[in-house]
Every structure is written in structure tokens, then in C-alpha cells.
Amino acid sequence: MAVLVIADHDNATLKDNTHKVVTAAQAIGGDIDILVAGTNTAAIAAEAAKITGVRKVLTAESAELGQGLAEAVADLIVGLAGGYDAILTPATSQGKNFSPRVAAKLDVAQISDVSEVVSADTFTHPIYAGNAMETVQSSDAKKVLTVRPTSFKAAAEGGSAAIESVAAPGAPAKTKFVDQKLVKSARPDLGAAKIVVSGGRAMGSAEEFQKVIEPLADKLGAAVGASRAAVDAGYAPNDYQVGQTGKVVAPELYIAIGISGAIQHLAGMKDSKVIVAINKDGDAPIFQVADYGLVADYKGAVPELMSELAKIGK
Amino acid sequence: MKVLVPVKRVIDYNVKARVKADQTGVDLANVKMSMNPFCEIAVEEAVRLKEKGAATEIVAVSVGPQQAQETLRTALAMGADRAILVQTDQDLEPLAVAKVLKAIIAEENPELVMMGKQAIDGDNNAVGQMLSALLDWPQATFASAITVGGGKATVTREVDGGLQTIDVSLPAVVTADLRLNEPRYASLPNIMKAKKKPLDVKELGSLGVDTAPRLKVVKVSEPPKRTAGIKVETAADLVSNLKTAGVL
Numbered sequence: 001m002a003v004l005v006i007a008d009h010d011n012a013t014l015k016d017n018t019h020k021v022v023t024a025a026q027a028i029g030g031d032i033d034i035l036v037a038g039t040n041t042a043a044i045a046a047e048a049a050k051i052t053g054v055r056k057v058l059t060a061e062s063a064e065l066g067q068g069l070a071e072a073v074a075d076l077i078v079g080l081a082g083g084y085d086a087i088l089t090p091a092t093s094q095g096k097n098f099s100p101r102v103a104a105k106l107d108v109a110q111i112s113d114v115s116e117v118v119s120a121d122t123f124t125h126p127i128y129a130g131n132a133m134e135t136v137q138s139s140d141a142k143k144v145l146t147v148r149p150t151s152f153k154a155a156a157e158g159g160s161a162a163i164e165s166v167a168a169p170g171a172p173a174k175t176k177f178v179d180q181k182l183v184k185s186a187r188p189d190l191g192a193a194k195i196v197v198s199g200g201r202a203m204g205s206a207e208e209f210q211k212v213i214e215p216l217a218d219k220l221g222a223a224v225g226a227s228r229a230a231v232d233a234g235y236a237p238n239d240y241q242v243g244q245t246g247k248v249v250a251p252e253l254y255i256a257i258g259i260s261g262a263i264q265h266l267a268g269m270k271d272s273k274v275i276v277a278i279n280k281d282g283d284a285p286i287f288q289v290a291d292y293g294l295v296a297d298y299k300g301a302v303p304e305l306m307s308e309l310a311k312i313g314k
Numbered sequence: 315m316k317v318l319v320p321v322k323r324v325i326d327y328n329v330k331a332r333v334k335a336d337q338t339g340v341d342l343a344n345v346k347m348s349m350n351p352f353c354e355i356a357v358e359e360a361v362r363l364k365e366k367g368a369a370t371e372i373v374a375v376s377v378g379p380q381q382a383q384e385t386l387r388t389a390l391a392m393g394a395d396r397a398i399l400v401q402t403d404q405d406l407e408p409l410a411v412a413k414v415l416k417a418i419i420a421e422e423n424p425e426l427v428m429m430g431k432q433a434i435d436g437d438n439n440a441v442g443q444m445l446s447a448l449l450d451w452p453q454a455t456f457a458s459a460i461t462v463g464g465g466k467a468t469v470t471r472e473v474d475g476g477l478q479t480i481d482v483s484l485p486a487v488v489t490a491d492l493r494l495n496e497p498r499y500a501s502l503p504n505i506m507k508a509k510k511k512p513l514d515v516k517e518l519g520s521l522g523v524d525t526a527p528r529l530k531v532v533k534v535s536e537p538p539k540r541t542a543g544i545k546v547e548t549a550a551d552l553v554s555n556l557k558t559a560g561v562l
Contacts, residue, residue: 010475068473069480070443070453093474097455100408100443109409109528112438122532127437128331132340133537136529174452174483178468182476189475195561220562231492238458238472238493244437245352245492253561263330270540274561276552282545291543292555304549312553312562 001030001120002055004084006077006099007048008092008149011038011066014047016192017090019154022051024147025088026155027117031055033084034161037076037168039066045163054161062168064177068094071172074101079169081106081142086120091146091248092191099146108140113248115151129244130267149191150250150271183237190240193223195253198242198269201229202258202279202298209235212302213257219306219314225249225269227259243268258298261286278302315462315484317360317369318424319394320415321353321376323385324435331435337533340435349385352430354392355490358497359460360428361393368462371395373422377414379403383513390508391500397511398422402518402525408436410525412444417521419449424485426467431456431489442489452482456491 003025008017018034025032034048034057041059048057058080064072077087077098087102089095091113103110115133116124123145124135190196197220199213209230217224226236228243242249244264254272259265261277261284269275270289277290280297287293294301325331326346334341349357363369374389376382377400386397400414419427427446432439446453454460454469458477461468462484471478472491482488500508518525546552556562 068478070455074447093456093472096439097443097453100438100440101447101453103440104409104412104444104447107409109407110438110440110444111529112436112440118532126537127534128325128340128435129437130537131331132333132534134534135532137532138529140528172452174486175454176481178479178481180473180476180478191474228492238491239475241492244434245432253556270537274556274559275540275543276556287545288542289540291559292552293543293545294547294549294552295545301549305552308549308553309562312557314562 002084003028003030003032003086003088004080005032005034006087006089006095007034007036007044008090008095009036009038009044011040014044016154017092017149018048019051020149020152021088021090021147022054022155023152024114024117026053028086028120030085033058035060035077035080037065037073039063049161049163050157050159052156052159054159056162056164059163059165060168064171065168067177068097069172069175069177070098070101071175072169073098074105075169077102078105080166084142086143086145089146091148095146099144103144106142106144108142108144109138110144110146111136111138112146113148114145115148129264130270131263148248150248183239187217188221188223190223190225190247190249193251195220195222196225196249196251197222197255197257198225198227198259199230199236199257200227200259201233203230203235206235212298216302216306219309227262227265229262256286257302259286260284261289315369315426316371316373316422316424317363317426317428318419318422319356319360319372319374319389320427320429321357321374321385321389322350322433323347323376323378323382324350324433327351327434333534333536337535339531339534347381349388350430350433352432352490354497355492355494356428356430357389357392357394358495359490362495363462364393373398373424375400375415375418377402377406377411386513387508388500390511391505392498395511397513399513399515400518400521401515404518404525406525407527407529408438408440409444409528411441412448413523414518414521414525415445416448417523426462426484427487429489431491442487446487452486454480454482454486455489457488458491458493460488
């Protein structure tokens with residue numbers, strides 16, 4: 001039994017999601033290898049090699065892998081698949097892009113967004129926006145899974161796995177990278193942040209969103225999130241979106257401001273440790289999942305919260 | 315350019331799914347069903363491509379029960395030219411759906427497959443990627459902008475932390491993300507016209523595609539419930555509670 005974990009990284013540093021998917025791999029059992037595909041892989045592989053319980057770290061380097069072109073990444077993984085019984089990828093937008101392609105090339109099912117490993121062939125994952133949990137048993141010889149990182153604890157560090165390089169596939173003939181615009185932010189990554197402050201439709205405008213949500217987030221060292229309604233209305237960029245169709249987060253503290261709590265939003269944050277809701281509608285569904293609810297207009301409540309936080313040295 | 319748009323009939327976006335008491339699945343009896351929201355965005359984009367003169371014909375396809383004809387009529391009312399239903403009462407897995415679509419594509423020869431990134435029932439987010447793999451076509455997932463011309467599509471994609479733009483040569487599979495467009499409501503005259511547009515029904519069995527399930531559903535259960543906590547009166551109360559909870 002051997003499991004291949006596809007590392008999550010940004011061509012500079014290894015992301016914690018990798019450690020979490022290794023934990024899922026440990027639940028399946030067998031030898032665990034990590035694949036680092038991209039550019040600047042030596043530094044990233046050195047990080048991955050420290051994860052406890054890893055047999056070896058494979059690296060493959062090319063411009064197309066660094067650009068995350070699905071055709072290139074899938075070709076690489078399919079080429080390595082012969083040596084593995086399971087291939088686990090973090091369910092990030094990058095992972096969701098190439099993993100089903102790998103599954104189809106191998107003629108196996110993909111099980112998406114796995115939140116629990118029941119046994120080596122049986123897995124649980126959310127369906128219907130997290131309103132139901134489906135447990136499925138796979139009859140395929142190889143299992144291809146995307147894994148929801150927030151559902152697993154990060155594997156510890158302390159190992160020193162061997163690092164081996166493998167050949168990168170040729171550039172895809174039919175797909176060409178044009179450019180990439182990444183938002184540079186001093187704030188923590190939404191998926192990995194300990195605190196998330198999210199704003200909803202009540203903000204009313206992009207200016208108001210920036211004026212209310214962002215200073216509070218910065219005061220707390222938090223990442224910024226948004227409901228789908230706020231994203232749809234253009235108050236916040238799409239990659240802020242928390243929910244079924246956006247990011248799934250599980251921080252220590254989630255603060256929802258002016259968010260009513262639509263099913264699809266709750267699906268993206270209900271595993272947070274502590275949830276705070278500030279909303280002037282006391283009947284808003286968000287209060288049904290909130291540990292602490294403050295029924296108030298955010299316009300008064302957020303400045304008060306800012307000054308209370310200042311009093312405790314935030 | 316011919317555009318193929320696969321669409322799925324799913325539980326309506328505003329309806330909360332309820333797990334059956336015997337844990338065999340989600341209760342869909344007497345529940346409002348609609349076109350999957352991401353499929354609506356895909357249909358809209360195809361119609362806009364036609365309005366711009368980039369597309370010449372739009373063929374909507376659905377794989378599902380007889381009632382999926384209603385979903386196809388919605389696509390026709392939005393502006394698709396004709397529709398194909400691959401009829402089955404089986405609940406097909408994404409790999410099987412991709413294989414069925416591949417068989418339809420072999421007959422239709424579209425230059426672009428424009429589809430939603432995921433269906434809101436299974437939430438798998440897999441069919442588009444699988445279809446492009448089976449066809450050996452390029453894929454451009456999670457699209458937020460598309461321009462077509464010169465034998466290629468230039469697609470801006472929603473990626474972690476921002477946007478990426480790629481060129482894919484046609485034929486290609488493009489999957490729609492939320493912000494690609496805002497789908498139109500079909501007008502009454504267009505709904506009436508849609509009733510007269512051609513809708514072919516094919517039996518799944520007639521395509522000769524292996525759709526055997528690879529997964530056995532062991533159970534479908536309720537997610538762990540979260541209970542409501544307490545209401546606080548002031549921001550000061552909130553901060554002191556959060557300090558006590560150890561999250562500040």
C-alpha cells in the first residue's frame with residue numbers, strides 16, 4: 001500500500017494544507033510520498049521532507065507545473081500513478097482543477113472534498129452544500145481523492161524524508177499561460193487564518209466593506225471573508241467568498257458581520273471553533289450557529305468592538 | 315462555432331436538502347427542482363457568445379430523468395437552439411456523465427463545451443475536467459471571463475488568491491464560475507417559443523457507454539448539528555466572552 005500526496009504550495013513555500021492531507025493519508029495507511037510539482041521545488045521539498053511519517057518527497061520542475069496548468073500537472077501524476085494505491089490532493093481551487101482530470105485518465109471515480117477517512121476504501125464527504133454527509137465505498141483499484149484540509153489536523157514535523165527528482169512532462173500543446181494577477185496582501189491566507197472576519201450584503205457597497213471589515217480584520221490579524229451575496233453584489237472579490245461555492249474555512253474564531261447566514265454560507269464556516277454573529281435582524285439564521293450573537297446594526301457595533309479591542313491592547 | 319451546454323436538473327437553490335430517515339439519500343419527493351445555478355451561467359454565456367456573433371448554434375444536453383426535459387426547455391427559453399435528453403433514472407457518477415457527454419460530442423462535434431463548474435447536489439466539481447481528459451481537449455475551469463476568436467478561447471480563471479488567464483485552443487471545455495455573468499430570466503414569448511424548439515430524447519442504453527457505478531453509497535447522514543449559543547448585549551460583553559473563550 002502506498003499513498004501519493006500532492007503538495008500545496010505557491011512556488012515559494014509549502015502550505016499547511018499539505019500537512020493536513022498527510023494526516024488523511026495516514027488514516028488510509030501504507031507508505032506516504034509527497035509530490036512537489038512547480039518551480040523552486042528544492043526549498044519546498046525540504047519543508048515537505050520534515051513532515052513526520054513521509055517516506056520520500058518527489059520533485060518535478062517546469063514552468064507549466066509552476067503555472068498550475070491542469071494538463072501538465074495531471075500528466076505528471078498519471079505517469080507516477082502506477083506506484084500508488086491512492087492519490088490525495090488538497091481540495092483547493094488548484095487541486096480541484098487537476099484532480100478530476102487525473103481520475104478520468106486513470107478511469108476511476110474521484111471522491112471530492114473528503115472530510116473523513118472511514119477505511120482504506122470508504123470515505124465520507126459533504127454533499128448538498130454540507131446539508132448531508134455521504135459515505136461511499138470505492139470499488140476502484142486506485143482511489144483518487146480531493147481532501148478538505150480543514151477536516152484534518154496538520155501532521156507534525158520532525159522527519160527527514162529522502163528527496164528525489166522526477167522528470168517533468170513536456171509543455172501542454174493546447175493550453176498556454178497568459179498571465180496571473182494575484183492579490184498581494186499582508187493578511188493571512190483565508191484558508192489557514194486563525195481568525196476570519198467576514199462581511200455580508202448589509203455592507204451595501206465595496207467602500208463600506210473596506211471601511212468596516214478590513215480595519216477590524218487588521219486589528220485582529222485576521223483574514224477577510226465575504227458571503228456570496230456580498231461577492232455577487234461586487235462588494236468583495238470572489239476569492240474572499242466563504243461557502244459552498246467558495247472557500248471552506250474552520251478558524252479558531254469566525255466573525256460574521258451583516259451576514260444573514262444562507263445555507264450556502266453556513267456550509268463554508270460552520271466547523272469554525274467559535275462563531276460570532278453581528279446582525280441587526282435577531283431572527284437571522286446565522287444566530288442559530290453562532291456561539292455569541294450581538295443583535296445590533298454593524299454601523300454602531302463594529303466601532304464599539306474596535307474600541308473594546310483597543311482597550312485590551314489589540 | 316457550435317457550443318454544447320450540458321445542464322443538470324437539481325434541487326432548487328433555495329430549498330434546504332433533508333436527509334431521509336433511513337439514511338439512503340436526500341429526500342427529493344415533492345421538492346422544487348430547477349436548473350443547477352452554474353449551468354444557468356453556462357447557458358447565459360453561450361447565448362451571449364451567440365449574440366456577439368462568436369457562436370452559431372447552441373445545443374443543450376441533459377443526462378437524467380424524463381423531467382429533465384423541463385430543465386432543457388428552460389435552456390431553450392434562455393436562447394439555446396435545440397436540446398438533447400439522454401434519459402435515465404439511474405443517478406450517474408461524474409465519470410459516467412463525462413463518458414455519456416463524450417458520446418454525444420462524437421455525434422455533435424461542437425467546438426466549445428460550456429458548462430457549470432459544479433452541480434449543487436453532489437458538489438463534486440468533476441465532470442468538466444473529466445470530460446476534457448477523456449476527449450484530450452484542453453480545459454479552462456472556474457471561468458470569470460471568456461473571449462473566443464482565432465481558433466482559441468482566452469479564459470480568465472478564478473484561482474486561489476486572484477485571477478489567472480490562459481489560452482486554450484479549440485475545441486475545449488470551459489467551466490463557469492459564479493461571476494462569469496448574471497443569467498437572464500426567460501421572457502414569456504421566449505418560453506412559448508421554446509416549446510416549439512426541437513428536443514431529442516435518447517435512451518441511455520442506446521449510447522453503449524459503460525455507466526456502471528464505481529462507488530457504493532454506504533449511508534447519507536445529517537451533518538453534526540451546531541447549537542445556538544448566547545446573545546450578548548454589548549460589544550464589551552462580546553470581547554469579555556471571547557477573552558474567556560481564549561480566542562483573542
